[in-house]
Amino acid sequence: DIQMTQSPSSLSASVGDRVTITCRASQSITRYLNWYQQKPGKAPKLLIYAASNLQSGVPSRFSGSGSGTDFTLTISSLQPEDVATYSCQQSFFTPFTFGPGTKVDI
Amino acid sequence: QVQLQQWGAGLVKPSETLSLTCAVYGGSFSAYYWSWIRQPPGKGLEWIGEINHSGSTNYNPSLKSRVTISVDTSKKQFSLNLRSVIAADTAVYYCTRGGDGYGASDYWGQGTLVTVSS
Numbered sequence: 001d002i003q004m005t006q007s008p009s010s011l012s013a014s015v016g017d018r019v020t021i022t023c024r025a026s027q028s029i030t031r032y033l034n035w036y037q038q039k040p041g042k043a044p045k046l047l048i049y050a051a052s053n054l055q056s057g058v059p060s061r062f063s064g065s066g067s068g069t070d071f072t073l074t075i076s077s078l079q080p081e082d083v084a085t086y087s088c089q090q091s092f093f094t095p096f097t098f099g100p101g102t103k104v105d106i
Numbered sequence: 107q108v109q110l111q112q113w114g115a116g117l118v119k120p121s122e123t124l125s126l127t128c129a130v131y132g133g134s135f136s137a138y139y140w141s142w143i144r145q146p147p148g149k150g151l152e153w154i155g156e157i158n159h160s161g162s163t164n165y166n167p168s169l170k171s172r173v174t175i176s177v178d179t180s181k182k183q184f185s186l187n188l189r190s191v192i193a194a195d196t197a198v199y200y201c202t203r204g205g206d207g208y209g210a211s212d213y214w215g216q217g218t219l220v221t222v223s224s
Contacts, residue, residue: 001167034210036151043200043217044151049210087151091209095166096141098151 002026002090006099013106019075021102023088026069032092033071035064037084038101044087048073080106108133112201112215114186119224124188128201128215135159135182139204141211142175142186144197152197156204157184191222 003026013019023033031051036044046055048064051071061076075082083106088099114126128140141156155165157175165173174187188195198219202211 032208034208036211043214044211045214046210046212049212050208053208055210055212089151089153089210091204094153094156094164095168096153096209098153100150 001095002029002093002097004088004090004097004099006086006088006102008102009100010103010105013078013104015078015080015106017078019078019082019104021073021086021104023066023071023073023099024069025071025090028068029090029092031067032090033064033066034089034091035062035073036087036089037082038087039084047086075104078104078106082106108203108213110201110203110213110215112199112218114199114218114220116219117221117223118191118195120192120222121190124191124195124199124220124222125185126199126201126218126220127183127185130182130184130203133203135179139164139209140177140184141202141204142199143202143211144199146194146197154186154188154199193222196220196222 005024033051035048038044052064063074085101085103087101109131112128118124136159139156142154157163172189177184198217201215203213
C-alpha cells in the first residue's frame with residue numbers, strides 16, 4: 001500500500017493568515033492526489049482533485065500544488081468557516097489511502 | 107443534483123455481517139466507480155473498496171477476505187457486506203461516488219455509524 005503522511009498534525013492560525021499543509025506519499029503518485037475538508041459530524045467534502053484542480057463551488061482561497069511524492073494545500077486567507085480537519089488521499093493505486101489529517105483551528 | 111442516500115443496521119453483533127446500501131439519485135450511474143469508505147471514531151479515513159456498473163470491483167487487501175460490494179444497476183444502488191465483524195469495525199461508513207478520471211470522491215452519503223457490540 002502507498003503510505004500517506006501529513007504535516008503538521010494540527011495548527012492554530014488567525015483569521016486572514018496564509019495556511020499551508022503538506023502531504024507526502026511513500027512513492028510517486030504523479031498527480032493523483034486529492035484534498036478533503038471535514039467538519040465535526042459531517043461527511044468529508046472534496047476541495048482539490050488531481051493535485052491542483054479546484055472542485056466546483058470551492059472558494060478560490062483554497063489551492064493545491066505538487067507532483068510525484070510531495071504536495072501542498074494552501075488556504076490564502078483563513079476564514080472562520082475553514083476550521084476543520086484536512087486530509088489528503090492518493091488515487092493512483094488501490095487501495096486508495098488517506099493521510100492522517102491536519103486539524104486547523106483559529 | 108447528485109445525492110447519495112445510505113441505510114443499514116446501526117448495531118451489529120460480533121461475528122455477524124454488517125450490511126449497508128446506498129442509493130444514487132441524479133447523474134449518470136454507469137460513468138463512475140462507487141465506493142465505500144469508513145472512519146472509526148476519532149480516527150482517519152479508510153478506503154474499503156469500489157464497484158462500477160458492470161460489477162467490476164477493487165477491494166482493500168486488509169478487508170478483502172471479509173468484504174463484498176455488489177451493485178443493482180436497475181435500482182441505481184450499491185451495497186456493502188462485511189462479514190465476521192469485530193469491535194474494530196465500529197466506524198462511520200460512507201458511500202461515495204468516485205469522480206471521473208482521477209478517482210476522487212466528489213459526492214458522499216450522509217454516513218452511518220455502525221457499532222459492533224453484543
